[in-house]
Amino acid sequence: MTTTPSPRPDGSPPAAVEAVGLVKTYGSVRAVDGVSLRVEPGEVYGMLGPNGAGKTTFLRMLFGLIRPDSGTVRVFGRSWAESGVGVLEGVAGFIEAPRFYPYLTGRQNLEALALLDGGASRGRVEEVLGTVDLADRAHLKVGGYSYGMKQRLGVAASLLRDPRLLVLDEPANGLDPGGIRDMRALVKRLASGGLTVLLSSHHMDEVEEICDNVTIMARGAVAFHGSLPDLRALAPEPGHLLRTTDDVAAERLALARPDLRVGRDGDTLRVAGQRAATTGLVADLVAAGVGLLELTPTQTPLEELFFMLTDPAGTAPTGGAAA
Amino acid sequence: MSAAVRFELRKLAAQWRVRALLLAALLGPIPVALVMSAQANPPKDTLFGRFALDNGFALALMLLGFLGQWVLPLLTSVVAGDSFASEDQHGTWKTVLTRSTSRNRLFWAKVLVNLGLTTLVLVVLAASTIASALLVEGAPALTGLTGQLIAPGHALWLVAAAWLSVLPPLLGFTCLALLMSVWTRSSAAAIAVPVVLALAMQMLGSVGTLEPVRPFLLTTAFESWHGLLTDPRFTGPLLEGFVVSAAWAAVCLAGASFILHRRDITGG
Numbered sequence A: 001m002t003t004t005p006s007p008r009p010d011g012s013p014p015a016a017v018e019a020v021g022l023v024k025t026y027g028s029v030r031a032v033d034g035v036s037l038r039v040e041p042g043e044v045y046g047m048l049g050p051n052g053a054g055k056t057t058f059l060r061m062l063f064g065l066i067r068p069d070s071g072t073v074r075v076f077g078r079s080w081a082e083s084g085v086g087v088l089e090g091v092a093g094f095i096e097a098p099r100f101y102p103y104l105t106g107r108q109n110l111e112a113l114a115l116l117d118g119g120a121s122r123g124r125v126e127e128v129l130g131t132v133d134l135a136d137r138a139h140l141k142v143g144g145y146s147y148g149m150k151q152r153l154g155v156a157a158s159l160l161r162d163p164r165l166l167v168l169d170e171p172a173n174g175l176d177p178g179g180i181r182d183m184r185a186l187v188k189r190l191a192s193g194g195l196t197v198l199l200s201s202h203h204m205d206e207v208e209e210i211c212d213n214v215t216i217m218a219r220g221a222v223a224f225h226g227s228l229p230d231l232r233a234l235a236p237e238p239g240h241l242l243r244t245t246d247d248v249a250a251e252r253l254a255l256a257r258p259d260l261r262v263g264r265d266g267d268t269l270r271v272a273g274q275r276a277a278t279t280g281l282v283a284d285l286v287a288a289g290v291g292l293l294e295l296t297p298t299q300t301p302l303e304e305l306f307f308m309l310t311d312p313a314g315t316a317p318t319g320g321a322a323a
Numbered sequence B: 001m002s003a004a005v006r007f008e009l010r011k012l013a014a015q016w017r018v019r020a021l022l023l024a025a026l027l028g029p030i031p032v033a034l035v036m037s038a039q040a041n042p043p044k045d046t047l048f049g050r051f052a053l054d055n056g057f058a059l060a061l062m063l064l065g066f067l068g069q070w071v072l073p074l075l076t077s078v079v080a081g082d083s084f085a086s087e088d089q090h091g092t093w094k095t096v097l098t099r100s101t102s103r104n105r106l107f108w109a110k111v112l113v114n115l116g117l118t119t120l121v122l123v124v125l126a127a128s129t130i131a132s133a134l135l136v137e138g139a140p141a142l143t144g145l146t147g148q149l150i151a152p153g154h155a156l157w158l159v160a161a162a163w164l165s166v167l168p169p170l171l172g173f174t175c176l177a178l179l180m181s182v183w184t185r186s187s188a189a190a191i192a193v194p195v196v197l198a199l200a201m202q203m204l205g206s207v208g209t210l211e212p213v214r215p216f217l218l219t220t221a222f223e224s225w226h227g228l229l230t231d232p233r234f235t236g237p238l239l240e241g242f243v244v245s246a247a248w249a250a251v252c253l254a255g256a257s258f259i260l261h262r263r264d265i266t267g268g
């Protein structure tokens, strides 16, 4: 059933994930439209995109749950066409919200799933339950679990496989702030142990915090592909919203500075530029006797970039500052 | 493969519907036998009904004739119909299929486990029915379908064989329920359709002009044991029933496997 993964021509080990030209259409919707990406062993890779970008569809194809219309995906050098289910050797994770048998307890679910993997020792089940902090609830039926508990059980079920590649589809979805923090800490901890992680997310800050490389998807296609430093280099200058005692004068002063770009967000003045330019404007306002009531940063530059990349039509609240 | 079978067994063992089914097969025949023996008049129109009130063998055979109409298909569908559909209902296809288990392995594990469970249910039901009937009404010599008298020792053997003979068509219905379970992805539909089809086949089989299709109906095989209770005995229908049941099972499983392998797992 399984074939030995072929090393690359230069003899280096195969990529953890290598997708080439993946396409999946549902009727007229091109859910995934020619996506190619490559996840190197040992890195934490982020797939970022708004709702409906095609992240889940991509991951379903990776797991063989759906068949691509065209293109291939290789995991550690193995493809579905050649290796069948052997592709999933060393791979674990979950798609959307993890699901379990509600009539079994958390522990029984893990024990049953471990049977499919060829069995796991009782100690190992307890160990992963401890890792995700579920040991004291493991005797309860999953039917009564909260969303966050099921999410954590999903991570436990994945870890049970001792994966080399962990695939998580929006792991923080539906978690409370504490749960999100714990989940990110867990992913970082696992990654520092050498595990390769491919994770999808809506949130730039999540990807920024834990990922090495990122693919940003929009409407099925890749909008950006590269490292976080590359991404930061693309980000627009930080923007600020401004409320003053005299907005007309403030706007005139802002427009007079060549190092600032000026726009309006409804009634509120918006400026974008390097920090020195913004502080320069504040000095100008004070000098002109205009009172500064409020100076609020707009979205972080990366968030702003995310909206630019995924919504080029400009309906996102980036406005002039991003142009 | 054995890993997937153990996985399926583990799940079945935890389900109330499986326990309820086995309990019903074990205990259900007792009140039925008691109620029957308390009747004033025997159901003369039914096969073996004439002696059903004072002969345990006749009662066990009469009940077998009755169960074959729709109760047996229902018993097997209750679990088999749920088998694939419950993975859809719980959204757990993705949970199991992301663990290096191929669809093929999981499919055959479910098939094997359901065929095994159905066999177990039939054996329990047969043993319980025969035992209850004999205990309640005694075990005198049985009058066969051609009026011959069958000694109790031999009758017991024939009654057990008759019950066993419904296993092939019953497993055919199991496969039908499995097909419906894969196809409709709904437990309710996969439980109801085999029962409705059993009744429909029963009716078709009784229409005189449709005599040529009768041998190909799964329900006809439920009656192939009649030949065991005649003198001389004829076993042709048993063989025919076996072949027809196997054909139904093969077609249903091929269809189910085809559907399962082609489908996209997008739910859950």
Ligand SMILES: Nc1ncnc2c1ncn2[C@@H]1O[C@H](COP(=O)(O)OP(=O)(O)OP(=O)(O)O)[C@@H](O)[C@H]1O
Residues within 6 Å of the ligand: A026, A029, A030, A031, A032, A049, A050, A051, A052, A053, A054, A055, A056, A057, A058, A202, B266
């Ligand atoms: N089973 C399906 N049938 C029809 N269309 C589908 C199906 N699954 C996905 N789609 C469509 O494919 C597109 C991509 O969906 P997908 O679930 O992959 O997006 P996503 O990036 O995971 O979004 P989200 O952030 O909301 O989870 C969407 O337009 C969606 O409507």
Ligand SMILES: [Mg+2]
Residues within 6 Å of the ligand: A055, A056, A057, A096, A169, A170
């Ligand atoms: Mg998604």
